[in-house]
Amino acid sequence: MRSRYCAFVFDNAAYLADTVPAENAGNYDAKSITRQKTQWTGLEIVSTEAGGLFDQTGYVEFIARFHEKGRDGAHHEKSRFIRQNGKWLYVDGEFPG
Structure with missing residues (x-):
């Protein structure tokens, strides 16, 4: 999780795309995410x-x-x-109630 957050901070689209399963890659456009004008300011686990x-x-x-x-958000x-082949991959997420 922390490494993916850092990839968002540093606009590393290649890393973001590399950390999702191949079957999800078509639904995930990392380049459009990194083109956003978002300044990431902190991560709390x-x-x-x-x-x-x-x-x-x-x-x-x-x-x-x-x-x-x-605005802050x-x-x-x-x-x-x-975990696939020893590597952790992001599958999906939900918004906690």
Whole structure:
């Protein structure tokens, strides 16, 4: 999660595209995300579930703070990750209630 946040901060579209499963790549346009005029200002990890050494899935709930169009905001998400070939990949996320 932290590495993907850093990729957003530094507009690293290649890394973002490389950290989703191949079957999801068509639904994910990392380049359009990095073209946004968003200034990411902080990441707070709220909680984690699974994602340990022997797990194949994991969840990270986080709040990413940003500044965009003269306003401050926050993106709160619980992300689902899977491990493929030893590498953690972002699958999808939901907005906690």
